[in-house]
Amino acid sequence: MKTRKQKIFLVTKIVVAFIVIAIIGIFSFREALLKQIIAKTTTKMEVDYSSRFLVKKASFEGLSGVYLTDVTLVPKNADTLFKIQKIRTSVNIWRLLVGDIQLGTLEIKNGYVQLTKKGKVKNFAAFLKRNKDEENSTNKRDYAAFAYRIISRVLNLIPTDMDVENLKFKLDDNGKKATIDIKKLVLANKELETSIHVKTNTFAQRWKIKGFADPRNKKADIRFFNIDTGAIKVPYFDERYKFISSFDSIRLNIENIDKSGDELHIDGFTSIANLKINHTRIARKVVLIKNARFDYRLLLGSVFVAVDSSSTMQFNKVKFHPYLAYETEEDTIYKLKVNIPKMKAQDFISSLPDGLFTNFQGMEAEGTFDYNLNFEYNKNKPKDLVFDSNLKKENLKITKYGEANLNKLNGEFIYRAIINNVLQRPVFVGAANPNYTPLDQISPYLQKCVLTTEDPSFFSHRGFINEAFKQSIIKNIKTKKFARGASTISMQLIKNVFLTREKTLSRKLEEILLVYILENNRIASKERMLEVYFNIIEWGPNVYGIGEASQFYFQKIPSDLTFNECLYLARIIPSPKKFMYQFNEEGNLRESAVQQVSFLTDLMIRRGLLTPDDTVFKSQPTVLTGPAKSLLRIKVKDTTVVDSLLVKEEFEF
Known part of the structure; x- marks a missing residue:
């Protein structure tokens, strides 16, 4: 046996x-x-x-x-x-x-x-x-299994030993060209080293990739930098999208790729030094981020993809924990949470990227703050959108202003609008200007009408309206573009006095931060802010402020404006240079404008801003009597007497 x-x-x-x-x-x-x-x-x-x-x-x-x-x-x-x-x-x-x-x-x-x-x-x-x-498949994809399968296949195709010579990657997009020429790439004993020549229509450089790569154990630590002096320029995007960017070095670390149960975990970090970005939609100047690092923990399950909240994003001295998730278990849901732990206000200000926050340069602050943002959007239930923004401050105080001195609003100053990057004529905001009108000399009707059309809760909010933000986000997501803003009078005031009308990320971010500082530090009273607003906003072609507007349209001073005239002035604020399209060829308000008037009047009555007696002017027509009348496209009636005997009759056989 x-x-x-x-x-x-x-x-x-x-x-x-x-x-x-x-x-x-x-x-x-x-x-x-x-x-x-x-x-x-x-x-x-x-x-x-x-x-x-x-x-x-x-x-x-x-x-x-x-x-x-x-x-x-x-x-x-x-x-x-x-x-x-x-x-x-x-x-x-x-x-x-x-x-x-x-x-x-x-x-x-x-x-x-x-x-x-x-x-x-x-x-x-x-x-x-x-x-x-x-x-044709109707089955939901298992994100963890799919990603792990793709990652495993890719890593299996990366050899443990590699020797590449003279391999070129060429791009030609209708004459916009870029060539990445790998002169030498060697992977031996898990050590990677390369020599790369890059050439485009606009520059030529030599790059190097060096570090550790172990595809079998799913680990890597690679550095990317320039052999020559100067920063690495990103090819192709400068010609194709006018997006110019460069950096001194990038480091990519993959510490762990592990699938346990139904979840896939990917851990590591990436960092970049002296990242420069320049694009007209981002800022007027070159944006510089000196140091940025992202310690990531990516999670994938059968019905979700997420950046875990244990991840840490850091740029300069600002450090925060982001959480992003895409879920498809029942509905398609997008989630974003941001947590900035308590930090010094001055560290935050000094960490703002150069070029992105020009008006904050030189600003000094005391105290600390922490911040939390919670955003959730259900694609199938857009009205249930969650947008909670919460900032807690301790002894927060601005001790020195930067380029934008918000105290300017409390005194006299010269205002110059910027339209299409062109400075307009100066408008003096103060008593020396005969058209300047204090708030108590502006018709109460006009104040009520403008607040109704532009910012109904102006005297109660702190610069922002959460519900307006929500509705703006919902519409922008649905239309897949910035189709609707959520500007308050405070935001319009900051934009006009301290910023420009350019549609850039920089301008919008500065606007939000400056409004917060203005409203939460009580730098100017609400009444003063409204008074300045009435005296600087554009109300027509080369018409600025209510003093000029009341003369231009009705040859009156602001205190004498009727309810109908006030309602008209409030309605044209969004597009003041197109005021003539409110009227038909006979010089009367178009039907659409009449409907707007009726809607706003009823709305103001429901809100208690008007009484039925205030609408005595409702039956009277809105007639322009000032210089603006000459710009209306009124069809002149032919009053010539016609001799009926000379008119040829047409017969139909």
């Missing part, structure tokens, strides 16, 4: 024999197998992507090595997608036996990969089409 050791030894011999036979079988038929794989790939490229896949020579080297020459992929009626002169690689036999392809080594000599767009023809267009099976 055989002992247990003898049985184990026998089983081992059988397994080894089976593996040897399998290897011999693979070894014997591998040339045929390689040809079959190439033929299958060629057919797939032809059928699915209308492209010709060519390999001049393909052969095995040793037990697991593959050698290919002149490998080419050419889409139909388009430029070659890639052409590589020599490829030498080895495959992990044991992984191949279970159906996985895992590269051991990779050597590439002389070749290029290019993306071109000539007119509307793209040589990569066929490869952007979605899989028909995916399009």
